[in-house]
Amino acid sequence: MQCPACGSExxxxxxxxxxxxxxxxxxxxxxxxxxxxxxxxxxEEWDGRVPRRSARALDRADHQGE
Ligand SMILES: [Zn+2]
Structure with missing residues (x-):
């Protein structure tokens, strides 16, 4: 994920x-x-299967957009 304005991470x-x-x-x-x-x-779309390690799963989903 980068800033849409300046490209900073x-x-x-x-x-x-x-x-x-x-x-x-x-x-x-x-x-x-x-x-x-x-x-x-x-x-971010969530398929509803997260619960156990929600934080990690969501972080991974975050990186798929790059
Ligand atoms: Zn910026």
Whole structure:
């Protein structure tokens, strides 16, 4: 994940929220660039099978977009 404004990889997730609809859902993350201060929101699909190691699974899903 890189900043869409400046390309920096110094990104912080300032908010992470799961939206569940039926057996699947979405994860909404608000991100903030430490380099230029840009903020944006990303939506990631979630197939509803996470529970045990949710943090790791979601991190992996995060890298698939690159
Ligand atoms: Zn930036």
């Amino acid at each position: 110094l990104i912080r997730v300032v908010d992470s929220r799961r939206w569940i609809a039926g057996s699947s859902g979405m994860v909404r993350r608000r991100r903030w660039c430490m380099a230029c201060g840009a903020e944006w929101v990303t939506w």
